[in-house]
Amino acid sequence: MKRWVVRIGSVAVVLLLWQVLTASDVRAWxxxxxxxxxxxxxxxxxxxxxxxxxxxxxxNSLVRIMTGFLLAAVLGIAFGVLIARSPLLGDLLRPPLExxxxxxxxxxxxxAILLFPTDEQGIVFITFIAAFFxxxxxxxxxxxxxxxIWEDAVRTMGGSRWQVLFRVVLPGTLPGVFGGLSVGMGxxxxxxxxxxxxxxxxxxxxxxxxxxxxxxxxxxIVGMVTIGLxxxxxxxxxxxxxxxxxxxxxxxxxx
Amino acid sequence: xxxxxxxxxxxxxxxxxxxxFSLSVADGEFVVVAGPSGCGKSxxxxxxxxxxxxxxxxxxxxxxxxxxxxxxxxVFQEDxxxxxxxxxxxxxxxxxxxxxxxxxxxxxxxxWLERVGLAGFEGYLPRELxxxxxxxxxxxxxxxxxxxxxxxxxxxxxxxxxxxASMQELVTEVLSGTxxxxxxxxxxxxxxxxxxxVVLGAGEVERExxxxxxxxxx
Numbered sequence: 001m002k003r004w005v006v007r008i009g010s011v012a013v014v015l016l017l018w019q020v021l022t023a024s025d026v027r028a029w030x031x032x033x034x035x036x037x038x039x040x041x042x043x044x045x046x047x048x049x050x051x052x053x054x055x056x057x058x059x060n061s062l063v064r065i066m067t068g069f070l071l072a073a074v075l076g077i078a079f080g081v082l083i084a085r086s087p088l089l090g091d092l093l094r095p096p097l098e099x100x101x102x103x104x105x106x107x108x109x110x111x112a113i114l115l116f117p118t119d120e121q122g123i124v125f126i127t128f129i130a131a132f133f134x135x136x137x138x139x140x141x142x143x144x145x146x147x148x149i150w151e152d153a154v155r156t157m158g159g160s161r162w163q164v165l166f167r168v169v170l171p172g173t174l175p176g177v178f179g180g181l182s183v184g185m186g187x188x189x190x191x192x193x194x195x196x197x198x199x200x201x202x203x204x205x206x207x208x209x210x211x212x213x214x215x216x217x218x219x220x221i222v223g224m225v226t227i228g229l230x231x232x233x234x235x236x237x238x239x240x241x242x243x244x245x246x247x248x249x250x251x252x253x254x255x
Numbered sequence: 256x257x258x259x260x261x262x263x264x265x266x267x268x269x270x271x272x273x274x275x276f277s278l279s280v281a282d283g284e285f286v287v288v289a290g291p292s293g294c295g296k297s298x299x300x301x302x303x304x305x306x307x308x309x310x311x312x313x314x315x316x317x318x319x320x321x322x323x324x325x326x327x328x329x330v331f332q333e334d335x336x337x338x339x340x341x342x343x344x345x346x347x348x349x350x351x352x353x354x355x356x357x358x359x360x361x362x363x364x365x366x367w368l369e370r371v372g373l374a375g376f377e378g379y380l381p382r383e384l385x386x387x388x389x390x391x392x393x394x395x396x397x398x399x400x401x402x403x404x405x406x407x408x409x410x411x412x413x414x415x416x417x418x419x420a421s422m423q424e425l426v427t428e429v430l431s432g433t434x435x436x437x438x439x440x441x442x443x444x445x446x447x448x449x450x451x452x453v454v455l456g457a458g459e460v461e462r463e464x465x466x467x468x469x470x471x472x473x
Contacts, residue, residue, distance in 0.1 A: 153335050156304050157349040157400055158325025167348070171339050248339035248380050 036218040044218035045225070053207075058226065061204040064120070065192045065234070068127025072184055076132045077177055080139025081169060097136070105130035105191045109198050123195040123203075130191035131184035135177070142176025143169060175249055178242035185238050189231045204230070256316050256326075256403035256434050257282045258303070263311035265298050272298045275311075278436075278453055280404070285435045287449030289442060289467055294455045296438040300406045303436065304329045315403055325349060328402035332409045335393050336381045342368060342392045343377035349400035360399075367395040371425060387418035391425070398429060405430060407437045411444070423447055442467045 015038050020026075025033035036044075048054040079097070083090045105126050112122035150168045159167065196205025208223025258280040265273040273295040280286045290296050302309040305323040313320040315327065328349075329335075336345045343364050350360035368377060371391040381389055390410055397405055407426075411419040427448065439445055445452045446464055453459050457470035 147334070149331055149334055150337055152301075152304075152306055152323075152329065153331065153337070154348070154352070155306065155323040156325070156327060156329040156406075157352050157396075158323070159352045163352055167352075168337065171337070174339075246339075248382065250338075250382050 034217075036221060040218045041221045041225075045222045048219075048222055054226075057202055057204050057207045058230070060202050061192060061196065061230070064123050064196075064203065065127055065188050068124045068192065069131050069185060069188045071124075071128045072131035072135055072188070073181060076135030076180065076184070077139050077170075080136045080177075080180075081143055081165070081173075083136075084140045084143035085165075085169070097133075100129075101133050101137075105187070106194045109195060112195070113199060119199045119201065122199060123192060126195040127188050127192045131188040134183040134187060135180040138180025138183070139173060139177050142173035142179075145176065146172045175242075175246045178238070178246065181238050181242065182235060185235050186231070189227065189234070193227055258404050258434055258436065259312075259314050259317075260299075260303065261312040263299070263302060263309055263313065265295070265302050265307060265309045273302070273309075276455070280434055280436055283432045283434055285430065285433075285437065285448060285450045287437045287439060287445040287452045288455055289439055289445040289452055289471060290455035291471060292440055296440070296455055297408050299455070300329065300408050300436065300438055303327060303404075304406055325353070325400055326403045328397045328400045328405050330390075330393050330397050330405065330407040330410045333386065333389065333413045336389055336396070338381045340380075341377065342373060342379050342381070342384065342388075342395075345381070345392055346395045346399050349396060364395070364399055367399045368392070370398065370429065371395045385418075387414050387422060390414065390422060394422075394425065394429065403434065405433055405435045407435065409439055410437075412439070412441075419444075442471065 018035075019038040021032040022035045022037040023039075027033050079093060083093055083097075108126060108129060109122070112125045113119070116122040116125060146169065150172055151164055154164050154168050192203075193205035193208075196203040197209040200206035204223055204226050208220055208227070211217070211219030211223060258278075260276065260278040263273055263276045264271060276295075276299065278286070278288070288296055288299060298307070301307045303313055303320065304327050305320050306329075320327070336342075337348065340348065343361070346364035346367050347360045350363060351357075355363075365374075365377060368374060371394050373388060373391050373395065376384065376388065379388075381392070384392065393410070410426075411422050414422060423444065437448060439448075442464055445467055446462060449462060451459060452462050452467055454467060454470040460466045460470045
């Protein structure tokens with residue numbers, strides 16, 4: 001049997017189980033009678049996909065996560081390289097960053113609300129903070145783990161500090177950096193959705209929470225599925241890009 | 256271009272790797288430094304390349320060495336190529352660092368690859384080439400750089416005997432007339448390649464197998 005048949009089959013079985021449990025109002029400690037059925041969710045999904053609001057929310061969440069994530073990528077890589085390459089900048093930047101790092105980004109929501117004039121900026125800030133640290137830490141480790149031989153080679157060809165940075169350090173750390181970007185994209189979704197639930201006026205996270213507060217349970221599930229799909233697509237995009245730029249890695253290192 | 260090393264010391268006190276070492280290589284001469292593993296051969300080359308701090312004096316044509324420069328090219332034992340660059344782009348690299356325009360450096364890199372017998376392999380990544388081919392690319396890269404002095408750190412140490420023999424032949428051919436300091440632990444290689452042979456710790460010895468062996472063991 002083909003592997004994709006098994007894979008699709010397993011999803012079908014889960015959906016079927018869900019439909020059976022909810023449609024027959026099973027109540028065995030877990031209260032499936034409270035949940036909408038697959039059919040209800042599908043109907044709701046069809047209605048939402050046909051409307052404008054769905055795409056408005058989707059677009060807003062995507063703009064927020066992309067802004068936060070791109071800022072985090074640029075600054076996370078820059079700070080990671082600086083900290084790993086310059087002892088002075090390392091001493092200057094590491095202590096304050098290490099103090100902030102263990103705080104879950106979502107716990108910074110009150111500060112974001114106070115600090116930024118608009119909710120929009122606050123949400124982007126939370127998303128940025130969430131993705132920034134994994135990217136920073138992986139970049140720092142990747143720079144530290146870089147074999148010195150490549151740098152020595154470029155220096156004995158007369159390469160300057162900047163040339164070493166752009167010709168050796170940045171390309172050589174890409175595999176590690178992409179590890180951080182993947183993790184960063186994951187936590188960025190967690191945080192953009194949570195921040196929207198707390199302080200948004202639109203967006204997929206806001207709409208999902210809104211649906212819950214008005215007892216529109218199929219709407220909640222539609223929101224969750226949408227978040228799952230968006231998360232999957234953006235992670236896959238990062239993964240694909242990562243594979244493209246690290247094709248030079250030895251075959252064993254690729255899965 | 257002549258190379259002169261005088262009273263070179265690397266490291267301090269008991270942890271010194273090299274102490275009061277002197278050596279001179281005349282213009283166009285091929286000098287082999289031999290000695291067992293861990294005797295400081297690589298350290299000598301890294302000091303001459305300007306990659307590590309040292310005391311004493313190293314100069315090329317009378318000009319003191321203060322740091323790495325494109326004048327002194329270093330050929331590594333292995334993995335000296337940037338793995339994300341194709342063979343062609345690795346050979347182009349020293350020219351790119353000098354700001355040579357793309358079309359010119361590309362043409363020159365193609366020529367150098369051809370010279371080391373790798374015509375047709377321009378687009379290959381290092382991981383797609385054998386160990387011997389990678390060393391050929393390193394050699395082409397070094398030649399493209401057009402340094403005054405070539406420093407080679409056991410460049411064929413990781414190759415099988417047959418590949419090594421063909422590489423030795425190639426080196427004799429393409430580096431003839433280039434001031435070269437070549438480091439190896441292989442006595443036969445020292446005899447084959449060197450105009451002169453220096454054994455680390457024993458000084459200059461006759462270019463003959465038994466003499467070198469005796470000096471290495473002493």
